[in-house]
Amino acid sequence: MKEKKLNILLLNKTLFNPIFPARPAIIEIYGKDLPSFGHKVTWICPGKIKKIIKKKIYDVDLYIIPLRSHKKSVIIKIFNLISMSIKQYKLIKKLNQNSSFDIIQARNSVFNILVSLIISKTKKIPFLYQITFINRDNNFQSEDRNIINLLLEKLTNIFHYKLIKQADFIFPISLLMKRYLVVNKFLDEQKIYPLPMGVNHKSFFPSHNIEDLKKKYNLDNNKVFIYIGTMVKSRKLDLIIRAFHYVKKEINNTKLLMIGDGRGKDELKELSLVLNLDKDVIFTGQVPYSEIPKYISLADIGLCPIAPNFIYKMSSPTKMLEYMACEKPVIGNREILEIASVISKSGGGILVDFDEKSFYLGMIKLARDAELIKKMGSYGRDWVIKNRSYEMMAKKIEEIYFQLIHRFYSNHSKLKQKSESVH
Structure with a gap:
């Protein structure tokens, strides 16, 4: 199994910025290290553009999906995110026809989870979720915010955790977040591995050219x-x-x-x-x-x-x-x-x-x-x-991917055999 080179799809929530195209962990692990191991990685992220754009960045294919500005209204924000998610889903279906994905991973977004779950169920591939921040369940302390917006945020938060439970594996950003998800949100401890921030020590070192x-x-x-x-x-x-x-x-x-x-x-x-x-x-x-x-x-x-x-x-x-x-x-x-x-x-x-x-x-x-x-x-x-070398962390992620794929297909094979024996 470890000889196989994976085709990994990453759905990122962060708006594309040419100066800082993604968070450091995404750049290093998914832009440099995993591709250097021979895996194909594709990113999809939102951007302030009018049509879908494809770029080559680091060693990955990057697709930027248009996302309209939503200012302060949560209702408009949800509408715009739904519109973007539909475009995202259609793009993934098209990409998957040319080159089937082995893994789909989403980050910090209810809408990315929804798209990932649909792809995971229809294409029968594992879905992983990376979560780097958690909103407090009760946000009603802020007096200057619209009550409708707050209610919608709370409902989205509840929906978020229900969807997370359907992920095949979860990467929280810290051990404390893992404890919170297990104790407060009743998630399965066996499918959670903390993935804290790291650093590329080959790029980050004392520079004398300053x-x-x-x-x-x-x-x-x-x-x-x-x-x-x-x-x-x-x-x-x-x-x-x-x-x-x-x-x-x-x-x-x-x-x-x-x-x-x-x-x-x-x-x-x-x-x-x-x-x-x-x-x-x-x-x-x-x-x-x-x-x-x-x-x-x-x-x-x-x-x-x-x-x-x-x-x-x-x-x-x-x-x-x-x-x-x-x-x-x-x-x-x-x-x-x-x-x-x-x-x-x-x-x-x-x-x-x-x-x-x-x-x-x-x-x-x-x-x-x-x-x-x-x-x-x-x-x-x-x-x-x-x-905390990102290269070392990428090797751990690769190991988890292979274990997950093996377990995922073994479980699906058993379910198929059970279904056939019933009929």
């Missing part, structure tokens, strides 16, 4: 902190701006690089201005995935603040592992199980509480100890190479 970037951002002779990620209000990133404000009072030659974009970026810029940090907190905007190692190499210390709310507590932060692969010590908050586990096991950073004082103390401690920065950076890289 002099131009240093000059561009005026970073010479400074201790540099870095944050990489989406900037939205729910992440409470004002915490690190305020912590840096206190650091700056004690160590003047320091800078904070903020890499990324999001609806909360303007508020963070405004806060930096109010605190007289506008020349020291540098917002670069979104950076192409291939350039991120260079930006991390500009820094001395990586910041990984994750707000300990219901959704983020189950997360697995990519930024933490990317910092570590580039030999940068990490300051992260212990309320997130994944951060606490990785930093404790690796020795690649400092654990603090999720408040500005704790982050400030951690930042000061590392900024004043060059030897500790070097030691923790080395520990971190060694650990991620041994434990």
